[in-house]
Amino acid sequence: MENKDQIKYKAEKPDLGTVIEIRDLRKRFGDNHVLNGFNLTLKKGSNLVIMGKSGSGKSVMIKCIVGLVAPDSGTVKILGKEINNLDREAMDELRLDIGFLFQGSALYDSMTVRENLEFPMRRHKKKLGINKNTEPLVLEALENVGLAHAIDLMPSELSGGMKRRVALARSLILKPKVILYDEPTSGLDPITSKEIIELMHRIQKIYGTASLIITHDVDCARVISDRIILLVDGINYAEGTYAELSKSTDPKVAAFFKK
Amino acid sequence: MILVNKDPLTFLYLYGYRIGNEYFVTMWSRLKKFFIETGDLSFFAARYFKEALKPPFEFRELLRQCYQMGNRSLFLVGITGFIIGLVLTLQSRPTLIQFGAVSWMPNMVGISIVREVGPVITALICAGRIASGIGAELGSMRVTEQIDAMEVSGTNPFKYLVVTRILATTLMLPILVVFGDLLALYGSALVENIKGGVSFQLYFNTVFNALNFSDLVPATIKSFFFGFIIGLVGCYKGYYCKKGTAGVGVAANTAVVMASLLLFLVDFIAVFIADIFYEL
Amino acid sequence: MAKTKLENLKLGIFVVVGTVLLVIAAYLIGNKQNMFGKTIPISAIFKNANGIQLGNNVRFSGINVGTVKRIEMINDTVIRIHMIIEEKMQRHIRKDAVASIGSDGLVGSMLINIVPGEGTATHIGPGDELKSLSKVATQDMLNTLSLTNINAALLTEDLLKVSQSLTQGKGTFGRLLNDTLMAQELHQTITNLKHASSQASSMIAEMTALVKQVDMEKSAAGVLLKDSISGEKMLSIIAHLENSSFEIQKMSENLHSVIGEFKEGKGTLNYLATDTTLVRQLETTMENVTQGVQNFNEVTEALKHNFLTRRYFRKLEREQKKEDKKAVD
Structure with a gap:
């Protein structure tokens, strides 16, 4: 699947080693302390899974990375840039390199699939050197998720699984260096979940991106993870490969992995 | 302590x-x-x-929203205006006949429609249709993280969603008011034509003779503010919608209530200011 | 893309039509106030602005030709009203035209009437000042007239009652005169009548003066009669006047005493009547008189029961009875 264009694309961007680095991230909403000194390092091309109960601060953490939520303290470095100091312009530029798959797909209801996929490009056409015709890029992204035929459908005409795949195509369309997945399999049936996981796996191979995956789906973690961080009460509780953690005897860790 | x-x-x-x-x-x-x-x-x-x-300005989205809010509301505003004009005339006729002042109908109806009834009814209809629509749309976008998705895609959702919508309502409402007024006057003229045998030409001639710039200008300026209020409240309620599907309903509902209340407040202030202004 | 284009087309139509309608409405309103067409400024001086406001219409021979632009107080009795009138009307309005303040119907707003002059003067130009008919003087005069008139009417009524009682008691005329109270009353009444007559004649003289003034300046007469308010007032006063005069005449025939004075008045009335606009009014006056005679009879009937005359009628009755008794005896 890997074609020349993509090799060239990769070669253009220097390898920085560490893609995302989070140090001592803290965030509270009122009296609710969500994040209490969270740390994370994501290496290029690796898949990091963050696991945790609902309300353990996973979603807040991932939103801190893309600047949707401003942390109270701590640093977030993406591709060597600390995002706290960035203005809107620079942040938008940085966001070019970040793909984000939202929990509920978050497709724009009022737009067709094509318009949904074109949307991330509208601000960056000049910088990316994309000419007016965005058709090849849209088609390419859709083909990668196997939905080229759905290009002119509205999101309301798609099933949950298809939506998730379109959303994935949308987050991939700018060929980001890192993709953040917020519960990629939530709300899907096991079979569709499996398809999505396989798709994520394949895409990672095609685009060679690093992935940060938030999930509480153990299957997902097993298939895709290089490493797993267990998030409990807003702080790293345990860290290791799937094999290591699944054998852990710690009750809190074991609670996640027992079927 | x-x-x-x-x-x-x-x-x-x-x-x-x-x-x-x-x-x-x-x-x-x-x-x-x-x-x-x-x-x-x-x-x-x-x-x-x-x-x-x-900058940057979202012209295409602005045009799309103008179409959504202007053209799409035209039918509703037109129908309401027409019926209001009709009913206002029908209801006033008996009283005016008692005073032998039925020939003053165009003056009375014309001035009340252009000054007050037209803008307020149109704005209320739009508060019901547009403010709730915006509240629900932005609310559901907020709930399903579409607004976050825009942010992440490097588009400022406030510019793309809020600014365009508020601007669209601000610009479209005065035009809707013009159509509403016209149809209301037409409805009134129709009643006078059928019941009183007044020709359309005489009716509209009398109306425009009765009207002054001091009737038209404050009403038009007021309409811009009405449009702004409708867009602002709808967007505000939608943009800060609480999570969950119930939040969307609340957003749509409170948007209408708050917009209607603010409309009357703005109307009161506008009339007050216009009054002072024309007293001078 | 095609869909977007269609939407934009529809939106464009919507916006253009809406804006055009608004502009048309603004134009129609502005046109009425002569905001757009070519205009020229003129002015006129009045003693009293009579509640005229900025934006009030200016009419020339009944056609709206302009609006009031500015009202300037020069001193306590001189008010200059600036108007703008359509330029195309310039060639119809001459310098001797007269401006007056009137009102548009019974409840309408005030307006300025411009009435054409003789037609020999040159056309007006921008900044010209028109002659004005000072409504205040006329109105003051008319007010005095109407007051006099009311007085005359009251006296006439008194007189009518008495004279009627006299004519009713034909045979007992001498007896009536012997009745001291009644005689005194009659005397008083005749004095009143004389007073009324002299008042009426002075009033008629005033009227004549007015009419002469009217005659002297044909244009002013036109103004007076065309101007709805003063015209109506004038006519009603004349009507009152005539009414009283007629009643006086009828009474005079009974009394044969004040005819001469009245005839002078009648001459004036005839003079007035030659003015065509008054003829119709005279006709209605005649009707009023006829009705007045009817009322008159009713009044007489009532008089019989009046406390003043009741005694007299009873006396009559009693004496009648006495005579009857004597005859029987």
Whole structure:
């Protein structure tokens, strides 16, 4: 699947080693302390899974990375840039390199699939050197998720699984260096979940991106993870490969992995 | 003195408890909520002006929203205006006949429609249709993280969603009012034509003779503010929608209520100012 | 893309039509106030602005030709009203045209009437000042006239009652005169009548003066009669006047005493009547008189029961009875 264009694309961007680095991230909403000194390092091309109960601060953490939520303290470095100091312009530029798959797909209801996929490009056409015709890029992204035929459908005409795949195509369309997945399999049936996981796996191979995956789906973690961080009460509780953690005897860790 | 560190509001709140006046406490907390809401809305409006004046501008989305809010509301506004004009005339006829002043109908109906009824009815219809629509649309976009998705895609959702919508309602409402007024006058003329045998030409001639710039200009300026209020409240309620599908319903509902209330407030202020202005 | 284009087309139509309608409405309103067409400024001086407001219409021979632009107080009795009138009307309005303040119907707003002059003067130009008919003087005069008139009417009524009682008691005329109270009353009444007559004649003289003034300046007469308010007032006063005069005449025939004075008045009335616009009014006056005679009879009937005359009628009755008794005896 890997074609020349993509090799060239990769070669253009220097390898920085560490893609995302989070140090001592803290965030509270009122009296609710969500994040209490969270740390994370994501290496290029690796898949990091963050696991945790609902309300353990996973979603807040991932939103801190893309600047949707401003942390109270701590640093977030993406591709060597600390995002706290960035203005809107620079942040938008940085966001070019970040793909984000939202929990509920978050497709724009009022737009067709094509318009949904074109949307991330509208601000960056000049910088990316994309000419007016965005058709090849849209088609390419859709083909990668196997939905080229759905290009002119509205999101309301798609099933949950298809939506998730379109959303994935949308987050991939700018060929980001890192993709953040917020519960990629939530709300899907096991079979569709499996398809999505396989798709994520394949895409990672095609685009060679690093992935940060938030999930509480153990299957997902097993298939895709290089490493797993267990998030409990807003702080790293345990860290290791799937094999290591699944054998852990710690009750809190074991609670996640027992079927 | 544990109260020293607390802010004055909390102090009063606690003081309320100390004197054991439940009523005072709930009153105060409600009042506090009201002030917070007013402050939030003001900040939202300020942000709108800040973002609206700064490039990049979302012209295509603005046009799309103008179409959605202008053309799509035309039918409803037209029908309502027509019926209001019809009913106003039918209801006034008996009284005017008693006074032998039925020939004053075009003056009376014309002035009341252009000055007050046209803008207010159109604005209320739009508050029902547009403000709730925006509230629900932005609310569901907020709930399903579409607004976050835009942010992440490098598009400023405030510019793309809020600025375009508020601008669209601000620009479209005066035009809708013109259509509403015209159809209301047409409805009124129709009644006069059928019941009183007044020709359309005479009717409209009398109306335009009765009208002054002091009727048309404040009404038009007022319409812009009405449009702004509708867009602002709809966007505000939708943009800060609470999570969950129930939040969307609440957003749509409160958007209509708040927009309608603010419309009347703005109307009152507008009439007051226009009155002072034309007294001079 | 095609869909977007269609939407934009529809939106464009919507916006253009809406804006055009608004502009048309503004134009129609502005046109009425002469905001757009070419205009020239003129002015006129009045003693009293009579509540005229900025934007009030200016009419020339009944056609709206302009609006009031500015009202300037020069001193306590001189008010200059600036108007703008359509330029195309310039060639119809001459310098001797007269401006007056009137009102548009019974409840309408005030307006300025410009009435054409003789037609020999040159056309007006921008900044010209028109002659004005000072409504205040006329109105003051008319007010005095109407007051006099009311007085005359009251006296006439008194007189009518008495004279009627006299004519009713034909045979007992001498007896009536012997009745001291009644005689005194009659005397008083005749004095009143004389007073009324002299008042009427002075009033008629005033009227004549007015009419002469009217005659002297044909244009002013036109103004007076065309101007709805003063015209109506004038006519009603004349009507009152005539009414009283007729009643006086009828009474005079009974009394044969004040005819001469009245005839002078009648001459004036005839003079007035030659003015065509008054003829119709005279006709209605005649009708009023006829009705007045009817009322008159009713009044007489009532008089019989009046406390003043009741005694007299009873006396009559009693004496009648006495005579009857004597005859029987």
